[in-house]
Amino acid sequence: KNEVEQSPQNLTAQEGEFITINCSYSVGISALHWLQQHPGGGIVSLFMLSSGKKKHGRLIATINIQEKHSSLHITASHPRDSAVYICAVSAGTSGSRLTFGEGTQLTVNP
Amino acid sequence: ETGVTQTPRHLVMGMTNKKSLKCEQHLGHNAMYWYKQSAKKPLELMFVYNFKEQTENNSVPSRFSPECPNSSHLFLHLHTLQPEDSALYLCASSQRPLADPYEQYFGPGTRLTVT
Numbered sequence: 001k002n003e004v005e006q007s008p009q010n011l012t013a014q015e016g017e018f019i020t021i022n023c024s025y026s027v028g029i030s031a032l033h034w035l036q037q038h039p040g041g042g043i044v045s046l047f048m049l050s051s052g053k054k055k056h057g058r059l060i061a062t063i064n065i066q067e068k069h070s071s072l073h074i075t076a077s078h079p080r081d082s083a084v085y086i087c088a089v090s091a092g093t094s095g096s097r098l099t100f101g102e103g104t105q106l107t108v109n110p
Numbered sequence: 111e112t113g114v115t116q117t118p119r120h121l122v123m124g125m126t127n128k129k130s131l132k133c134e135q136h137l138g139h140n141a142m143y144w145y146k147q148s149a150k151k152p153l154e155l156m157f158v159y160n161f162k163e164q165t166e167n168n169s170v171p172s173r174f175s176p177e178c179p180n181s182s183h184l185f186l187h188l189h190t191l192q193p194e195d196s197a198l199y200l201c202a203s204s205q206r207p208l209a210d211p212y213e214q215y216f217g218p219g220t221r222l223t224v225t
Contacts, residue, residue, distance in 0.1 A: 002152070031211035041147075041198050043216035044112065050211070086153070090211035097166070098214065100152040 003027050006087050006101035013108050019074040021104045023087030026068065033098065034061050034072050035086040043086070046072070077108045113137040116201050116217035123191065124225055131186040131220045133201030141206060142184040143214065144176060147198040159184060160206075191224045198222070 005024045013019050023032070034046040047054050047061040049070075054061050058077075063070040074081055087101040114135045123129050135142065144156040158166035159178040173195075175187040184201055201217040 004152075033213070035216075041200070041219035041221065042112070043200065043202075043219075045213045045215065048211065048213050088153075097155065097158070098153075102150075102152050 002101065003091070003099050004087055004089055004101040006085075006104050008104060009102065010105045011107070013077050013106070015078060015108055015110050017077050017108075019077050019081075019106065019108075021072045021085050021087075021106070023070045023072070023101055024068060025070075025087075025089050025099075027089065027091045027099070029065075029068075029089040029091055031090040032063055032070050033088040033090070034070075035088060037084040037086060037103070039083075046085075074106075079108045079110050082107050112215045112217065114201060114203055114215050114217035116199075116220050118220060119218060120221045120223075122223045122225060123188070125191060125193070127191075128187070128189040130188065131199055131201075131222075133184040133186075133217055135182055135184075135201075135203040135215070135217075137203060137215060139203035139205055139215070140181050141204045141212075142178060142181070143202040143204075144184065144186055145200040145202065147200060147219070149197075153200065156186075188222075191222075193224050196222055196224045 007022045031050045033048050037043045058075045060073040084103040086103045088098040117132045142159045146154045155168050156170045157176045162178045177185040198219045200219045202214040204212040204214045
């Protein structure tokens with residue numbers, strides 16, 4: 001079992017829909033990261049959070065430390081949101097050393 | 111544009127070839143990383159450099175040889191690779207390597223195919 005589990009693995013939505021991607025982890029963490037990877041391969045950091053909630057535009061990330069769970073929400077989804085979304089954790093005292101989930105492939109259809 | 115560049119973007123090499131991947135960061139960071147991303151698998155950390163010193167080698171075969179001449183440049187030298195080494199190789203940088211969680215900034219990756 002991976003230390004970081006994401007669900008679903010694949011998600012297809014219609015433009016405008018509200019999207020939720022989930023991440024569960026089994027280790028103590030100092031921070032959780034949400035990353036976005038477009039088909040070209042490059043990865044962009046969306047959020048780094050250790051408690052509560054963060055919002056950036058149409059993206060919202062939440063984390064529940066007690067339940068070892070985080071969610072990434074996308075409101076009013078758009079085809080340009082189509083990408084792989086990756087959850088990663090900085091575990092315990094390892095600081096910036098990241099452990100990654102397998103990613104969620106999101107496809108938003110017009 | 112994340113401030114981290116990688117060259118080449120695509121590389122095809124035979125098993126007997128020697129090639130190098132290059133990464134450069136323009137962010138003033140002092141930690142740099144090499145990751146491997148194989149199809150259908152999570153990213154795997156390969157090497158970590160902190161102020162030009164290698165601080166982590168994640169059991170990577172010796173056919174991968176990293177080099178960090180300064181805090182802005184990172185190389186991955188490749189020799190006698192195997193077909194299973196075909197993958198996307200990503201470079202990243204951050205402000206501090208292991209002491210605190212900092213956001214990592216990724217390059218666009220080099221798509222490597224070993225024939």
